[in-house]
Amino acid sequence: MSTSMYSGVAGMEAEQTKMDVIGNNIANVNTYGYKSQRAVFSDVYYQTLSAATRGTATKGGxxxxxxxxxxxxLGVQTMQKQSSFQSTSSGLDVAINGEGYLQVMDGSGNIFYTKAGMxxxxxNTGYLVDMNGNFVLGNQGTTTGDGLQKIKLDNVGSVQAKAASATEDIDGTNFTISAQNASKAGNLSVNVISSDQMPIGQPVEATIANGTVTVTLNANEKFTSLDDLNTKINSALTVANGGKALDCGDLTISTDNA
Structure with a gap:
């Protein structure tokens, strides 16, 4: 009985791991460069109930x-199959057709490999970088110590990064949300929503995920001014970013009707 119970528990634990792998695949369905995984199982050692016997002159073994x-x-395998291509509006985005990875390097010289072609x-430096700010390596540019090269875009000219800014018309009033600094991490998408389900005393909540900032305002709280609103939004963003300020700096909401 104990063996049968153990077999059932072992099977359930293995199946739970498979569900975890499937759940991770679903969660990353929109993650660029992600490769799906699969769980591979193996049977466990066998318990011998009776040993083999040797044949005799009168009967077989x-x-x-x-x-x-x-x-x-047994393990979790990464499926290295070709995914579909998707058009983008950026002239620097690339996709790898077939085998291979993009080789990138961080500021400390550590080498990484990625399929994400954004x-x-x-x-500031003129180099081609990925979404994490790592230098993309290729066959032209400044040679590093191990023979790899960073790619410098000499033909970009005087293009300068700009701080993001967007304006929204709400009931005839133009509200503009703008970033303090230009960010080399790429465009930052900001969503501002309202909720009446937040606890009293928490005026603002912020989350940051995949380049998207979501700011939730407590519908049951009042803000004394735009400055008060901006201060509380940026405090929530600092908390959501692990106690660090965003690369783009503080966000500011302003209005031309103030």
């Missing part, structure tokens, strides 16, 4: 009697 004790996770231009 017998095979051993064994019973398995469940299954276990590339950008570092206005």
């Amino acid at each position: 017998t095979n051993p009697s064994t019973v398995g004790v469940g299954s276990t996770l 590339l950008g231009y570092d206005a």
